Amino acid sequence: MALLKSFVDVRPDSHFPIQNLPYGVFKPEPSSSPRPGVAIGDFVLDLSEIFRDGLFDGPILRDSDCFLQPNLNKFLAMGRPAWKEARSTLQKLLSSGEPTLRDNDELRKKSFYEMSKVEMVLPMVIGDYTDFFASMHHAKNCGLIFRGPQNPINPNWFQLPIAYHGRASSIVISGTDIIRPRGQGHPQGSSTPYFGPSQKLDFELEMAAVVGTGNELGKPIDVNNAADHIFGLVLMNDWSARDIQAWEYVPLGPFLGKSFGTTISPWIVTLDALEPFARQASKQDPPPLPYLAEKTSVNYDISLEVQLRPAGKDDSCVVTRSNFQNLYWTVTQQLAHHTVNGCNLRPGDLFGTGTISGPEPGSLGCLLELTWNGQKPLSLNGTSRKFLEDGDEVIFTGLCKGDGYNVGFGKCTGKIVPSLP
Template sequence: MVLKSFVEVQPDSHFPIQNLPYGVFRPAPGSEPRPGVAIGEYVLDLSVVASAGLFDGPVLKNSDCFNQVNLNKFVGLGRPAWKEARVTLQKLLSATEPTLRDNPSLRQKALVPVVQVQMLLPVVIGDYTDFFASMHHAKNCGLIFRGPENPINPNWFHIPIAYHGRASSIVISGTDIIRPRGQGHPPGNSPPYFGPSRKLDFEMEMAAVVGPGNELGKPVDVNEAADHIFGLVLMNDWSARDIQAWEYVPLGPFLGKSFGTTISPWIVTLDALEPFASDAPKKNPPPLPYLAEKISKNYDISLQVSIKPAGEEDRCIVTRSNFKHLYWTITQQLAHHTINGCNLRPGDLLGTGTISGPEPESYGCLLELTWNGQKPLSLGGSTRKFLEDGDEVIFTGCCKGDGYLVGFGTCSGKILPSPS
């Protein structure tokens, strides 16, 4: 029997009772931020639910985690709290449960139309790491910049490669992105140019939100890593390719990445994604023991990127990919991150890196889709090598269940001109 909510949920909604993703919102301008879950076209205010004493399980009964202005305290409580909250919320919202359904005053207080709210970053992100976990993306970048002789460096098949990103410039979906300025890669032996980036790009990614952290010096076992991951968000790690190409040797990305990273407002939990688990790609060569998982899995999450060109009303779909294409799983990424003793904390963000599929129409960024500008992309009445001022980029992602979707909503941002 399919679980149904008393709240009306359209068949194409990303937020049925099977999902219940977590976010942080303001119900009205100037009001205090508070945690909520999405259900159909509404946000369920968890501070109201908690104040009514409806979280009565052993972990959450005496907790003030839903009276906070972010989700850090809740995600830090770990899987027992997450499971208890999910069971409680699915019961409260089910069509057969009268507690909320038949209490008009409580229902009106607890359920806020999503069109009225302002969504905020769901967690305070202390640290942000971005991986390079898609083999297809790694291969394409290698072909573009190094040629066919050695497109993927040998170490890539042994360790999940990553760089440490800039947490302060992570923004919520809908925030405009100002075109960055910096030094660009010079042609030949000429001096580098300085100015607005000429090769601004999107990167279709997802990111894991860390739950309980680990103590400094104590790595997380790869087979226990899922207990340290609360859920996933969509992520656009905007990239200035010309700035990055000039700066990344020998230490990697810096100004080409740190000007802005956009995430979607709703964190979809691993419990909600579990029905869509799929086998991860077979590793060749086999990973070292600390990365060898008993069960190595990804999730079947369909991903799509659209661009709404500057001055136009219609958006064009430019790529479709899937989370299941990742070579290194999110649990392997987390275990590798901590193997040297690095301590993760609740709310830390671990980006997957660009998620490209095997076919040209599934490449996850303009660098690949246009082959570094050599093959301009058609967007209806215009073409693009890279993003232009006024372009809006929209990510979506969802899993398809039996008569319902489990989705992430959208992750969007518009490019504004660089300041003069």
């Protein structure tokens, strides 16, 4: 079958060919109202203009104003039939052989914007945010660092996807500076606890699922239907203050060590775009309980990379290469477990995977693991790092390699700035 091509010029190495078409929300000018768009090559297509011109003419979207909203929540709530109709319409409109948009100069001029010149904003209103702990390699390494080799992973970890409820208000879009948090740390000897700027600030390489259709309170989502409730995935940096976290997490878990900032990439790559990259998930031992047992258990072949640009340096260094397939618990299992007690999810809710570490030294997803809690500093461009310093920039990328095309997530970036006085 011939490769689908767009009339928009798309570079061979682009993350955003016609096979992808991820959704985001953007502002053409700082004073503009936010509006939904899709990425195609180096451009953003304004969906509000496409809707106003009557080009969303399918039975589901024809009379909906979901693309006239300042966020994607209304579209997310419409469910998979609407998502498929929109994708089909957009792929047709953007294809090289379709004249409707290609040959309409006036509509093209008001519908396409150079991606480098627009401002991306959070694509949805996030009511709730949950962060899982779903990579076995990360869980084992954390256990070895803090508990030793006798019991690195608690037995319950292999029975259920562990998670904590995070802070939705401090989720920010890629490119937003992260202010170094202040808080308490372990006391030294008989002294009082340390209080001040975190001295062990870290990144965490994660991805996150964006909830589409939710569920009613008290009505769990079956694990085999869970994919219909997930709109797509984003890159996510779960910034962590390891010293604050270590002092506070017993007995109730993460709080101030996590809630100061979480960064997501601006483009949501749909599960439909990721479908060609679905791979059989790794075997789970022991077998999961029936409510977590999937008829078809898949992860996605998404290559993930972390670069760190030290303060004052022009170049960045690759510090991690991992893959989404390193998750033990799938995102559909995570969603099913989240709702099994009757918890209701809503359109736009976000849940992170937890740090995605692999089995090799170069695939570890955070500095806690890469430096073994600061004991083995990393060498970077003539300098070294145990944890992040002010001025350091962290850059995540994610990419699926197709046959003649890529499906990518773009970048998820953030720079550390000094703690407030």
